[in-house]
Amino acid sequence: MEYDFRKIEAGWQEKWKGSNAYAVQHDFTKPKYYVLDMFPYPSGAGLHVGHPLGYIASDIFSRYKRLKGFNVLHPMGFDSFGLPAEQYALETGQHPATTTQKNIATFKAQLDKIGFCYDWNREIQTSDPAYYKWTQWIFLQLFNSYFDKKENKAKPISELISSFETAGNGTAFSATEWKQYTEANKQAILMNHRLAYCGIGEVNWCEVLGTVLANDEVVNGMSERGGHPVVKKKLRQWYLRITDYADRLLEGLDTVAFSDAMKEMQSNWIGKSSGAEISFQVQDTSDMLTVYTTRPDTIFGVDFMVIAPELDLVNSIKSVEQAAAVDAYVDYVKSRSERERMSEKKISGCFTGAYALNPFNGRAIPIWISEYVLAGYGTGAIMAVPCGDERDFKFAQYFNIPISNIIGSHFTGEAANATKDAILENSGFIDGIPMREAAEVVINKLTEMGIGIRKVNYKMRDAAFSRQRYWGEPFPITWKEGVAYPLDESSLPLVLPHVDSYSPGPDGQGPLANIPEWVARELETNTMPGYAGSSWYFLRYMDPHNSETFCDRKISDYWNQVDLYIGGTEHAVGHLLYSRMWTKVLFDLGLIGFDEPFKKLLNQGMIQGSSRFVYRLKEDSNQFVSAGSKDQYDTVAIHVDVNMVDALELDMEAFKKWKPEFATAVFITEADGKYICGAEVEKMSKSKFNTVNPDELCNKYGADTFRMYEMFLGPVEQSKPWDTKGIEGVHRFLRKLWRLFFDEQKGAVWNQDKPNDAANKILHRTIKKIEDDTERFSFNTAVSSFMISVNELTDINCHSREILEQLLILLTPYAPHIAEELWLQLGNTTSVLDATFPVYQANYLVESSKEYPISINGKLRSSILLPLDMDTASVESLVLQNEVVQKWLEGKPPKKIIYVKGKMVNVVI
RNA sequence: GCCCAGAUGGCGGAAUUGGUAGACGCAGCAGACUCAAAAUCUGCCGUUCGCAAGGAUGUGCAGGUUCGAUUCCUGUUCUGGGCACCA
Missing domain, CATH: 3.40.50.620 (HUPs)
Incomplete structure (x- = not known):
């Protein structure tokens, strides 16, 4: 009886489906x-x-x-x-x-x-309305909730409304004022609190x-x-x-x-970061420039300001002379994505012509705009301290902005030093104070002056x-005179309407804005994100x-x-x-x-794809040169389907049949007549022809083989390129397992023999290993220990049902089909899916001695079999008597002997 | 640019707490069985010197800590993932 995995797998998949083997019950007692x-x-x-x-x-x-x-x-x-x-x-x-x-x-x-x-x-x-009904419902909960900062939790917005009605909001408006606000006004205020x-x-x-x-x-x-x-x-x-x-x-x-x-x-x-928000007066105006900084202690080292080009403030402060340059720079930034702005190595920026005043010494600080400051983070403006910040330093150098030094010898003039350990210099009232203490002093002073506050900031x-x-999910929202109102919960789901375009x-606006009925109902035309x-x-x-x-x-x-x-x-x-x-x-x-x-x-x-390339000559689009000689020609690399390449060797006939344009392809091969492809690891994608379909592998080798092979590739957490080579090995393992139960000629070979100690030792070591490995998600080593145990059981000719049955339970999570089939063949009447995981018995694995590695100066030189319970003195004397050790000692006494029980012995000479 | 991760034979990887580097598998080589093939089985298999015994060397690269480092520390290179509207 042979391992007919196609029949076995299809059969069990059918049966499990029929018996609802995977239906989950709400058995609250389990x-x-x-x-x-x-x-x-x-x-x-x-x-x-x-x-x-x-x-x-x-x-x-x-x-x-x-x-x-x-x-x-x-x-x-x-x-x-x-x-x-x-x-x-x-x-x-x-x-x-x-x-x-x-x-x-x-x-x-x-x-x-x-x-x-x-x-x-x-x-x-x-995308099922029965599902997104509840996505919309949860959205309404978000819309109808606010975050209570005192209690640090979300609450119904109705509670906020009643507190406005009874007590106002404490600072901006009173209860009476709230009640007098128009509906639109109230809703606008509430919008500032809603979670959505x-x-x-x-x-x-x-x-x-x-x-x-x-x-x-x-x-x-x-x-x-x-x-x-x-x-x-x-x-x-x-x-x-x-x-x-x-x-x-x-x-x-x-x-x-x-x-x-x-x-x-x-x-x-x-x-999360903590620091301060500081407002600087803009010279000769009433404008204030507010920056967020984590280093208020460096305020006397500020040599320039940088603000995000998209801030409205830019327009009000730019000088007449700089206006054209500023506008041009703002236009440039508009065309740049945030990603491009963040990863740009080239320094760019533009002086606005305006100056901010240092609140402590009145120094005029030039205000620049640059794409590296993003509007969305902090206040969209920074105070730049070139002696302490690398990016500020480079910016100052690039634009020849003079750099002041507030950290004495910590700053060499060659590069910025972001230290917090310096004693401040050139720093007015905080001169001589360690930086770590100065931040506190500065924040207190700013607060006193009413131009700064302590501030916790989030990048998020x-x-x-x-x-x-x-x-996407439609929003359960209607707009009436510019105010968003939630739909009634009972009207959900708000079904995504059919569109023709x-x-x-x-x-x-989104496509929903093209539907007259939708627009007539004043429904939100945006949809929710993925x-x-x-x-x-x-x-x-x-x-x-x-x-x-x-x-x-x-x-x-x-x-x-x-x-x-x-x-x-x-x-x-x-x-x-x-x-x-x-x-x-x-x-x-x-x-x-x-x-x-x-x-x-x-x-x-x-899992990445491992792409394969052929090299087409630029001068002759019908000729393809093998990777070995491609450097002798001017070529273009073309992706070829990995399924027609064996390792790196191209199946040239398959290539000719692949696309009509290649039908008459001419190959410049290696000396042995083979065409060798180039290879590269890339994302797995259809357009790169490097995808491998699991269906084909399941058809060819079976699902159990496929499952175990995917696990055998390496640690689950690790990324790796796919390579189908090697799946044979796992398939061979399953066939070898099968042969412990059945012989193709003789039929069943499993027996009711009482297992010997060797067999029990293999089983229990495997139980322990599979349990440990599965618990720590080390599935690749689990597969390998299955292989080892099957190899060993084969070697000792063990076909004992008592052993094999337990092994099948261990294997069930990994290769459920073959496990269930063999389980049935052993005469079981219930499913192996509901078997009980075997319990490992330590007594089968007790060892009394160990082959110790013997190192001289940390280099392995020999090994000695020693009882595990031997005392240190006896171990040392036995080790010193060993002839390899004696040879290395050359008659001299050792400097030291390190004996780690159960591990190794190292002799230092 | 910023954040995170990874790098070990020809290849995928193992070494769980600092203690025998290369388990297991693939590929390769040699052999057995066979009319032949498939399947299966046996042996070899990091590099290098050596007939051998044995030695040297070896976990991306450069240092360091330690009796001992793939494992810990510092620096560095390369590769992969993410960076706010791909999912």
């Missing part, structure tokens, strides 16, 4: 475990081998926890709103809903082939295309489609007040098991929450069909936090921060019982 993957965006390209890496890891862990007796929730769904579907609709006229459904069907078929244990009854799709609010933001605007572009669609300041100029345009936008949660998002990091790198990325993104900005797009609406649906989807899986509420509180109390969340680091600061914020809001409003969504986060690495 301990729960929630394993979640970041759900995919169902792109038209289908699944490639990079997607399943994390899914396989989570599937293994889910199945492992199930064997360990947990009630495991392991759902899957689709993040099905998004730009590519809309783009595709623009190009082909097909409705995004249609193409999205088609793509989802493909994804599901592909996922099912790999044998995942999803409970598809719980599938969610963010409207404001003005800048977008990438392309006049020619008449549309707003994503950063992705802008290349070098031009639109990707058509290459038209892109400028920034101010538009009304929705925002989420995530900055109010900055501190809690920071503190929450201490309560979750994310990698240190992940925590650091998030905390850098939030970018409020999250832009609207898109001028069609394929996906072209943008007038004045940068991350709206993904900010709370982990909750909906718990209670996916509830039509009364987004998720029943009793149910969310049971399933609680996601115990293990698996996904890529590319979501480090986007999705993860947004979903953490939403969770905190829902918690504050009492809708759920926990305020961090993900207890443990595992980041899977990205």
Whole structure:
């Protein structure tokens, strides 16, 4: 009987489906475990081998926890709103809903082939009205809430209104004044408090295309489609007040098991700093220039000011002489994306002709504009201290601005020194004070003078929450006379209407602005961004069909936090921060019982593509030269489909058949007649012809082989290029495992023999290793220890059912199909999915002696077998008697002997 | 530019707490079985000197700490991810 994996896998997938083997019950008496993957965006390209890496890891862990007796929730769904579907609709006229459904069907078929244990009854799709009804509902909760800074939590906005009605807001208006305000006025004030609010933001605007572009669609300041100029345009936008949660998002990091790198990325993104906001009088005007600085102690070292070119202040302070230069520079900056501005190495800027006055000595400080100062951070203006800040120093040098020194010998004039350890010089009233103490003194003085305050600042900005797009959740908002009103909850979902054209609406509005009925109802024409649906989807899986509420509180109390969340680091600061914020809001409003969504986060690495190239001669487009001699010609590298290249050797016949233009290709080969391709690691993408389809591998080798091979590639967290070579080895392993049970000629070879000590030792060592490795997500080493144990059981000719049965349970999470089949063949009547994970027994692994490595001066020279319980003196004397040691000692006594019990011996001479 | 991560044989990787570098697998080489092939099995397999025994050298690069460093520290190079409208 042979290992017919195709029959076995198809058969079991069918049976498991039929028996609802993966249906999850709300058995509140069982301990729960929630394993979640970041759900995919169902792109038209289908699944490639990079997607399943994390899914396989989570599937293994889910199945492992199930064997360990947990009630495991392991759902899957689709993040099905998004730009590519809309783009595709623009190009082909097909409705995004249609193409999205088609793509989802493909994804599901592909996922099912790999044998995942999803409970598809719980599938969610963010573009399904039954789902986004609740996305809209949560948006309304955000809209109807404000952040109470005293209590550091969200509350219903009605509470804020009643406090305005009874006590005003304390400073700006009284209760009486509030009551006299017009409705529009009241709403405008409330808008400043809502967690979801409207404001003005800048977008990438392309006049020619008449549309707003994503950063992705802008290349070098031009639109990707058509290459038209892109400028920034101010538009009304929705925002989420995530900055109010900055501190809690920071503190929450201490309560979750994310990698240190992940925590650091998030905390850098939030970018909390403390310092002061200082207002400088602009010379000969009544204007004040307010800067944010973390170093108020350096105020006497300020040699110039830099303000963001887009600030309105620029226009009011620029001098007549500088006006033309300033306007030209502002125009230049308008054409630059924020990314370009931040990564520009070339120094640029323009003097405004205006001066600010140092409040302590009245010194006139020139005010410049430069693209490296961004309007969105701090006050959009900085005080530049070239002796203490590298960028300021370079700027001063470049523009020949004289540099003052306030830190004495700490500043050489060659480079800035950001030290905080200097004693201040040339610093007026803080002369002679250590910098660390001076900050405090300066802030107090500024506060006294009424021109400065202590200020905590965050780099993080409020999250832009609207898109001028069609394929997203409509906002449940109507506009009446410029005031936004929420729709009644009972009218949800506000269904995305059908459109005939996906072209943008007038004045940068989205396609919804083209629908007369929509506009007539004064509905918001923006839609929500891609991350709206993904900010709370982990909750909906718990209670996916509830039509009364987004998720029943009793149910969310049971399933609680996601115990293990698996996904890529590319979501480090986007999705993860947004979903953490939403969770905190829902918690504050009492809708759920926990305020961090993900207890443990595992980041899977990205599987990159390994591209292959042929080199076409520039002078003759029909000739292709092998990589070995390409330098002798003038060539163009062309991507070729990796599936027709064996390692680096091109299948020349397949290449000729690949595209008609290559049918008569002529090859300049290596001396042995082979055509060798060039190789490069790049992102896996259809356009680079480096994608490998999991379906084909499942067909050829089976899902179990594919699963184990993906794990065997290396640590899940690590990024690596895909290479199909090597999958044979894993397949061979499964066949070898099969042969422990069945012989092709003889049939069953497994027996009821009592296992010997050697077999038990192999089994129990494997139990321990698989359990340890699985717990620490070291799936690659787990696969390797399966290989080792099968090799060893084969070597000792062990076919004992008692051993093999336990091994199958261990293998179930990794290779469920073959495990279930062999389990059945051994005569079991229940599914191996519900078996109990074996318990490791230490007594089989007790050793009494160890082969110790013997080093001389740290270099391995020999080894000696020693009893583990031997005392140090005896060990040392035995080691010294060893002839290799004696040879190295040359009769002299050793300087030192280091004996680490159970590890090694090192003789120092 | 800024933030984060990574680098070990021909290749993917192992070494879990500073203690035998290269487990396991791929590729390769030699052999067994076979009419032949496939499948399977056995042996070899970092580099280098040596007939061998054995030695030297070796974890991106340059230093340092230590009896001992792939592991810790400093600097540096390259590669990957993110940088707020791709998801």
